[in-house]
Amino acid sequence: MQVVYSEYRGSKKLKHVGSAHTDEDLALLRAKAQEIIEGEQQSLDLGIDVTPAGAGSKQSPLAVTGERAGYLIDAITGAYRALGFDAATDHDSVFADLVMARLVQPGSKLDSVETLAEIGVASASYATIKRRLLSYAEPGFRDRLTAASAAHAGIGPGVMVLFDVTTLYFETDEADDFRKPGFSKERRLEPQITVGLLADASGFPLAVGAFEGNLAETRTMLPMLERFAGTYNVDDITVVADAGMFSDGNKKAIVDAGLHYILGVRTPDVPYPLQAWRKANPEAEYTDGQIWSTADRSGRGPDGVPHSITYYQYSWDRARRTLKGISEQVDKAEKAVAGKIAIKRNRFVDLKAPKKQVNWALVEKNRALAGVKGYQTSRVDLTAEQVISAYRQLLKIEKTFRMSKSDLKARPIYHHTRQSIEAHLTVVMAAMAVGHLLEQRSGLSIKRLVRTLKRYRTFELTIAGQTVHAASPVPTEIADLIDRLNAPDLPH
Structure with a gap:
């Protein structure tokens, strides 16, 4: 023994x-x-x-009459209430349970009941969840969640919001008025929907919108911005997005709506200010972080201020990575022209020439542009550094989208009608917000946090007619984690 x-x-x-x-x-x-x-x-x-x-003889084991992952439940519930979602949903316990289940173990409506039971939460029945779900697609319900998120983020006049879109596909060949084949981020051929996400500068989700699968990305932004501005009564918004989100008409519509934009721009040719600098400094090399600017040539306002400014910045690290990629592509292009390898996709192979050859003019142009990135904005009052810094925050909304697709499994596998799909996305958006806050508090990914706290439980045992409470021992590092989760949040 x-x-x-x-x-x-x-x-x-x-x-x-x-x-x-x-x-x-x-x-x-x-x-x-x-x-x-x-x-x-x-x-x-x-x-x-x-x-x-x-x-x-055999001794009977003690019966466990109750078990609960209390630390995990309290962490999620605390973040949910801190965001104001409890009040925004009029204390809807079914919605709160669906958000918790989405964070703990994403699955179907029926799976959510089992997931919650496994951590010690008695949720509503499957029939009740089905009956209540469609109400979460109502615009008023979603607007209240958006208002609560915006209040937590401290949204006010002059706010900068990040915008991005993704696509979610359905494993079916039958399209309808909502689920339609279109340009897929995942290069799928199945019917899909387009999902737009607005977030603050930290990547905290503010609003989600669902659109037809074949709708152009440029047509998703303005409706979401206008609805967000109306919901929270903010008319001074600067949207930060990638170049693919903007067409000339889109930029004009945003400015006409009284909004502003910051976007990355494609540079197919060496920009004029770089050409002028190179002409004046033929022997000089670009320096890391060097910036050039050019005002909008289409006109200026009555006060002489240009409608927009485009900044170009050189990054040594970006140039290094780009030049390495160009060298690899040129090497493949030369082998393809020599007949050593098959021609697949290579932009440096000129197939239109009488005899296939390497397009050296295009190679040199791309090398001249290596390391240069363009940023355009209607906020002419901001410095170049402020504009570039704002654009770089887009990495955070990309991280939020990755969390929604991987950890929260946002793809609506078990939903088929537009109303149920939008209700599902409402739950996912709330889960993204709660997960974002928990990650900020803990310093851990939501997946790791759930896996860690799920192990520490409280138990109820009945011994000789008496109820005895027991708990898993909590190591010091887990106790510190729990303290961080329960600490009051700093101003956002």
Whole structure:
């Protein structure tokens, strides 16, 4: 018989008590082991017969009448309330449970009931969830969540919001008025929907919108911005987005709506300010972080201020990566022209020439542009550094989208009608917001946080007619994590 003091990664600390050959010897060793375990502590007398069972008999195990992953439940519930979602949904417990289930283990409506039961939450029935789900697609319900998110993020006049879109496909060949084939981010051919996401500068989600699968990305932005501005009564918004989100008409519509934009621009040719600089400095090299600017040539306002400004910045690291890629493509192009490898897709192979050849003019143009990135904005009051810094925040909304697709499994597998799909996305958006706050508080990914806290549980046992509460021991580092989750949030 041995007493185990601790166990960590397969390594045990233990004390050998002795060996028994008879029931009497075994009883003595058990008593000695109990004394070692209790040490100087007194035993709690619960009126239980702890006399060793005789030969051939079996002792019944203690019955666990209740089990709960309390630390995990409290962390999610605390973040949900801190965001104001409890009040925004009029204390809708069914919606709160669906958000919790989405964070713990994404799945179907029926799966959510089992997921919550597994961590000790008695949720509504499957029938109740089905009945209540469609109400979460109502514009008013979603607008209240958007308002709560905006309030938490401290949205006010002059706010910058990030915008991006993704596509979610359906495993079906039958399209309808909502699920339609279109340009897929995942290069799928199945019917899909287009999902737009507005986030603040930290990547915290503010609003989500669902659109037909074949709708151009440029046509998703303005409706979401206008609805967001109307919901939260903010008319001074600067949207930060990638170049693919903007057409000339889109930019004009945003400016006409009284909004502003910051976007990345494609540079197919060497921009004029770089050409002028190179002409004036033929022997000089670009310096890391060097910036050039050019005002909008289409006109200026009545006060002489240009409608927009485009900044170009050179990055040594970006140039290094780009030049490496160009060299690899040129090497493949030369082999393809020589007939050593098959021609697949290579932009430097000129197939229109009388004889296939490497397009060296295009190679040199791309090398001249290596490391140069363009940024255009209607916020002419901002410095170049402020504009570029704002654009770089788009990485955070991309991270938010990745979390929604991977950890939260946003793709609506079990939904087929537009109303149920939009209800599902409402749950996902709320889960993204709660997950974002939990990640900020803990410093862990939501997936790792759930996996960590799920292990530490409280139990209820019935012993001799009495209810006894027990809990998994909490290591110091987990106690520190729990303290961080319960600490008040700093201003956003």
